[in-house]
Amino acid sequence: MIEPALWSLDELIVWHSWGRLRERLPHVADPRGFMPPEDPEAARDALERLQACVDPVSLGLVLASCLAAVLTRGQGPSEAKDPALFRHLANAMPGFSTRDRARLLQAPWTLVPILVDARGKRDTVWFAGGLLEGDETLLTPCWWPSVADGQAQNGAAVAGTLVQARIRRGLVILPVVSPWGPQCVFGPSLALPLYLAAVGLARGRRPEHLAATGALEESGAVGAVSAVMKKARAARVLGRRALICPDQGVELERKGSAPLTLLPVKDLEAAEYLWETYEDQSGRNALADFQRLSHPEELAHTLHLVDARARGWHGFQPRYREAVEKIAREPALTMQALERLAKIVRDPQADPAWIQRLLEPWDASCFQSVAEKNALAAFQLAQIRWAAATRRGDPGEAAQWAQCCEALQDRLLQYPDGIYKVCDFLNRRLVSERQALYRFDPYLPQDVQDMVRSLEEERRLRARDGRKPAAPALGKLYGTIAQNYGFCGPAYLDEVRRVVSAAQDAFGLGELPEYRADWRRQFHYRLYAELDAEAWEAAQFTLQAYLGSSGPAQRRGEPWAVPPERWSPFEHAAMARFGAETGAVDPAYDAWARDRLKRPFSGHPWPLWLWNMGRIFSTKEEKRSAWWKSAELSLMLGPTAQPMALLPLAWLHREGLATAAELEPHVERVVNLLTRGPLWRPHFESLLACPTAIGLLEETIRRASALFPFTYR
């Protein structure tokens, strides 16, 4: 409950007067619990009183612990330490020369728990570990040889040598034991934790949930130590969740019975990897990514499984680059790795910074070398980089990679299915560069028009007996073109209807089960275009066609064939939008929606469903709940969806369901995105011209249909 137990100098004097100081000494051995006096003079006074009454062995422990606490307080900069208290303590306890004392105050320090095979009652000996400038490898207090056995001394020396070799800094240690007590530090297992703590200190890594135990050799190999299970228990007591330990000497069958996760390692590199990347939930396969990075074949097949936390390892980038270079030399591996990369880039939940890190070695020179061997792989590489740049909102880089794709198109068309890959690229480019950025333009790029013509021609040539085969690539492209027109407003309703029909034809007119869902989805686009054009009757027919057998009973005179629980979020969004625009609300659906409102929501287009249902709901509470949920959910999504939060926020304001103070922080987040994000700023210029958040919301109400056309509201 109190972890660690707290103690102070005046308290120890009181406990000594009760004859109970012995009970507090285990607490004193943990410098984390030291509560320094506010006044340095009080500290000096307390120290003098302690010196007068306490036995030397106990006093030595108190002094060492106070000193360790003072040095490690403030996590580094000397100004955070208390020089006056340090002076009192250093004077009371010999150990470091006058010259060294000044260096100790300047050094960054950390506390290191050294787990011991409890020969006494203590199962942890705390050390203060610091880093010194200069060439020396290890600085210890002069009494170190009297409290540590030969193995421990040698372990600390090896740790110091390795620290100097890796980070060009010297290691200084202060064990929290009594200088005047018996020998109490045994064995070489302190080497690994001292090394990791010191190197981690230099790299800013102080994992809270990790402990380590292990001997070290100068080669960097981690050597066996005794009583790993006992040390695991001691680590658990300290609140650690995992223990880095030597690979040798741990009985595999007993690993499962350990009180925490054991992380066996062979060498320092693996130990450092864990020290720098291990967090909760890393589980037993914490080293899996480390091993992947060492094996290009495995990495190519499992790149999508690499945890983003692996980048926390200081050695990640060079090791990953090296692996990518090897992968890029093998066309088969390259294709495998690129498939995995594409998967990551397509994942809307993937961290953009992680994507960027993964893509770094797949640069222009890598593209050139891949292109020489395999145009398909190079095209995919360029497409991935283009997609990532677009997603990040970097038009310059996106254009550069789009050019790479275009440059490869001729070579790609030589492959049997090359045309579909090019079509897919054009399709994605249209979505990414226009709809996702709110950059609506009815004019279709020339290469898209050419692609439509080519695919139509191909389809015509493959027709037999007047029946054309389904052309899914063409259908998808038509679908995107239909959306492109839909976003351009009611003036393009006819184009939407025409292209929707063409897309449905390309998907086999709903007769092919494999493409039936694609065929049905085209009704969705048509419905929104008709709603935007206020063609209510047509919209009602389209809605019925879209929902098909899952349509509401009242319009078909039948009970619902498919209950709303099984509708897709897009079907719900369509239903809500139709209801909100026309006022024709199915009471059964309304009741279902009220119940659904109580449950959590995740992903697009639920924010739009919530906004539209909020317009339908009759009570203030339901409206407020639906609109706040809508706004909060939108703001959790990607940049395209975030501005949609303005709709519910505006309606909350319009209905007087939220105060300006409540709304402003959310509006500000959207404004920041519109100002600095990847979206096409001219589309939102009228909003950005508003001087206040409330003004912006009122402008949103006035221009909702223009700002959020088609499927965006």
Next chain:
Amino acid sequence: MGDLRRIREDFGGWGPRGRYFNPPLVFLVEEVKGRKDVFRAAQVHDFPALKGPGDTPLFAEVFAESWNVYPVARWRLGPLVRRMDQAVTARVLKNARRRPHENKQATWAKGVERDLRSPAYSETSFLEAFRRLEKETAAFFTSLALSDLSETFATSRLRRALMEKFTDFGALEDAFGSAVILEDDPYEDPLLRLVLSSWMPPSLPMAAAGPAQGFFVKKIRWAPSPALEPVWAELRAFEETEDGFLVAGKIHERVCEEAEIHAVWRIPAGRALAREAVIDPNTGYFRLLFPEVTKKTAILAFLEVLIGRP
């Protein structure tokens, strides 16, 4: 364990309301954890008409009152009367552990019954009267045991003062207010009752809580009228040691020179008294040691601490 013994004759004596308490026969059910010389014992009776729910038969018509178990020190016990086998001891213990919950239900039921029915001399009312007398006897002898369980209780000047001051039945309630003394037995030791009292609305400690991790202790205020006040105590150590559960801390308020500290922990087995409890009046540092409490049973919310001067 399993011994049937009488509390030594010389410990009988005059108690509250001018009653003389004869030492009862007790059945030893278990050792108090951490104390080889103190047992938990169930009071024993042999009149079959007074046997009721919660009693456990021992032999013939003799039964152990599993609902009436209290600590007794070895040195206060007389010679062995009879030794029962382990199974009987286990039965008594099992019933005893079940009792607190059932007793609560019974009390509630009794309250309802009292409200709804006119008084009548029934079998139940005789049983109730008998049990009340048995509890009074138990309270008298528990009071002796408190001194055996806790050195601080044994030597407490505050306790002596309370016992001298509040001899009359209900006097403690009159002084401190009946609202603070809620659930315990009116025949029990007055210091114990104050330590265990419910002493303030729950919102008060929240409002006055200090920044450090800690809890509120009760402080006796004597003037202008007796009352219990909350005082914030910072926790410094809270852990199981070889000698028992150790609670160390600091009271951030001036404590008078004669102040004593007393503590009781409510644990599943009943109540555990702090065997050692000490406070330094100059600094407010205190130390409490509970041999009966383990890491598992040490729930801070169930720790009751009282400071006060005689």
